[in-house]
Amino acid sequence: MPRTPVYEQVIADVVAAIEAGTLKPGDKLPSIAELRERYESSAWPIRYALRILDERGWIETHQGKGSFVKGKDGT
Template identity: 70%
Template sequence: MPQAPLYELIITDIVASIRAGTLKPDDKLPSIEEMRGQYQSSAWPVRFALRILEERGWIITRQGKGSFVAPNPPAQAER
């Protein structure tokens, strides 16, 4: 069975942390550099995952400040 792309793993991990309450609304996510180290990857999959999470309403990104859990993340059934 093929392994999911790394950006999908990052998305799944962040969404799971939000759903579990480990990450709460307005919490700051780790920096891109920290996530690169955590996932042992280049910056591309991390940035791509963050872009998708923002498009889906899970996070907001503030230029020069970082990425934060959205004040009202999507319903539990969404991904």
């Protein structure tokens, strides 16, 4: 059985944490370095996952500050 790509694992885990209430609006996601270590991955799939989460409206990313969970009203 093929292994799920890292970026899909990251997306699924972040979305599940938001839906479960573990991550709340305004919460900061772990840094790319922390996520790289957690998923034993290079930075590329982590950045790709964060970009997709941002495009889908789950998070917002601010260069130099990090990625944060968006609220239901988009903030």
